[in-house]
C-alpha cells in the first residue's frame with residue numbers, strides 16, 4: 237500500500253442506516269493531496285449522507301474516517317478541513333472583511349484599539365486567493381450569489397484548510413458564477429489542497445476534476461480518472477441503463493397555435509413591455525442571467541405576482557396553473573409534512589366528494605406519480621425533510637402534475653436532479669405538452685432549453701426578446717447562458 241500523506245483522507249467500511257434503511261453500504265476510499273475529486277450518483281444515492289458523516293452532522297453506523305492515518309470521529313474539528321454547504325454561513329449585513337474575520341479575534345494595534353488596516357490587508361490577501369477583486373468594505377448583501385460563495389471559499393482557504401468539501405453549492409449558481417467558484421477550487425487543488433465536489437453537472441466534472449467517484453445506492457461503484465473521459469463516457473459510467481436526454485422529439489409542428497395564456501405589454505419591476513404567448517401543446521423556454529427578472533416573469537404567468545402594468549390574458553375559462561418554484565426548500569416544500577401531503581396539497585379538490593376527501597384515491601394517485609418520477613425512497617408516507625435534494629425536487633414536480641393544469645410554469649425544473657431523472661423530466665415535459673398543456677420553462681440551465689423547448693426567449697437588459705426557435709439563437713446569445 238502506498239504511504240499515507242499527512243493530509244490523506246481515508247474512509248474505511250463506512251456504513252450508515254436510518255432506521256431499517258441502509259443508506260451507505262460500506263464505502264472505502266482514499267483521497268490525497270492535490271486531488272480534485274468529483275462525487276456523482278443518482279438522487280438519493282447517499283452522497284450528502286457521506287459528506288454529512290465527514291462533517292460530523294451524522295454519526296456512521298460503522299466504519300472509520302482517518303485523517304493522515306489517524307482515526308477521527310469526524311472532520312469537523314480539524315482546521316485542515318472545510319465544508320462549504322448550500323447555506324454558506326455568511327452574514328449579509330456585514331462587509332466582506334467582517335465576514336472573513338468572523339470567528340477569529342480582531343486585529344489590534346494595542347489594548348482595545350483595533351487595527352483596521354491590518355484587517356483590510358488580511359481581507360485582501362484572502363480575496364486574492366479566489367481572484368475576487370473587490371473592496372473589502374463592500375457589504376455582503378451587494379454581492380451576487382457566486383461572489384458570496386467565493387467569499388466563503390476565500391475564508392476557509394485563508395484559514396489554511398487543506399481539504400475542501402463542497403456539496404452541490406454550484407447547482408444553484410448561474411453558470412458564470414459557478415465557473416468562477418470552480419476555477420478557484422482548481423487553483424486550490426493545484427496548490428496542493430484536496431477538493432471533493434458533489435455535483436450533477438457533467439460539464440463541471442469534465443472541466444475541473446481529475447478523478448470521478450460514482451455512488452449508486454449506497455455503494456461506490458466507480459472510481460476513475462477524469463482524463464480520457466468525455467461526456468458520453470461519463471453518462472455511461474453514471475447510468476449504464478438509461479438513454480440520453482437529447483433523443484427527445486420536438487415540437488408539434490404544422491398545427492394551428494391555440495393561445496392559452498398571454499402577457500401583453502407587461503411591466504414588471506425592471507422589465508418593460510414583456511410580451512409572451514403560451515400555446516397549447518408547446519414548450520416555451522425563457523432564460524437570462526440572475527437579476528434579469530426571469531423568475532418574475534414566471535411568477536406573473538402563474539399569477540403570484542401582479543404586474544405593474546399591462547395585461548395577463550387567460551384564454552380559457554377556469555384556467556388552471558401550476559408552479560414549480562426555483563427554490564424547492566424555501567418556496568416549495570413543507571418539511572414536516574409527508575410526501576403525500578406535499579404532493580396533494582394543491583389538488584385536493586380532485587378527491588373531494590360531498591366534502592370528504594377520498595383518501596384511498598389520493599394515496600393511489602400520489603403513489604403513481606411518485607413512481608412515475610421515481611421518488612426515492614418510494615413510500616409516500618416519508619417526511620419531506622428526510623428526502624435527498626433531488627427527490628424533494630421530484631415531489632414538488634409531482635405536486636404540479638397532480639393539479640392537472642392548463643399551464644405548467646416550471647422554474648429550474650432540473651436543478652439538483654441526477655442525469656437519469658433529468659431525461660425523465662424532459663420526457664414528462666414533452667408528454668405534458670403533447671397532451672395539450674402549455675408549458676413555460678424558466679431556466680438558467682442551457683440544457684433545459686436545448687433539450688425540451690420548442691421556442692425560447694432571453695431576458696436581457698430589461699426586456700424579454702421575442703420568441704425564436706432554439707436553432708436560431710446566435711453564439712453570443714448562447715454564451716450568455718452557458
Ligand SMILES: Nc1ncnc2c1ncn2[C@@H]1O[C@H](COP(=O)(O)OP(=O)(O)OP(=O)(O)O)[C@@H](O)[C@H]1O
Pocket residue numbers: 254259277278279280281282283284285286612613622623624625626627652654
Ligand atoms: N435524516 C434522514 N432520515 C432518514 N433518511 C434519510 C435522512 N437523510 C437522508 N436520508 C435518506 O438517505 C438516502 C440518501 O440521501 P442523500 O441525501 O445522501 O442522497 P444524495 O446522494 O445526496 O442525493 P441528491 O443527489 O438528491 O442530493 C435517501 O434515501 C434519503 O431519503
Ligand SMILES: [Mg+2]
Pocket residue numbers: 283284285404624625626
Ligand atoms: Mg445531496
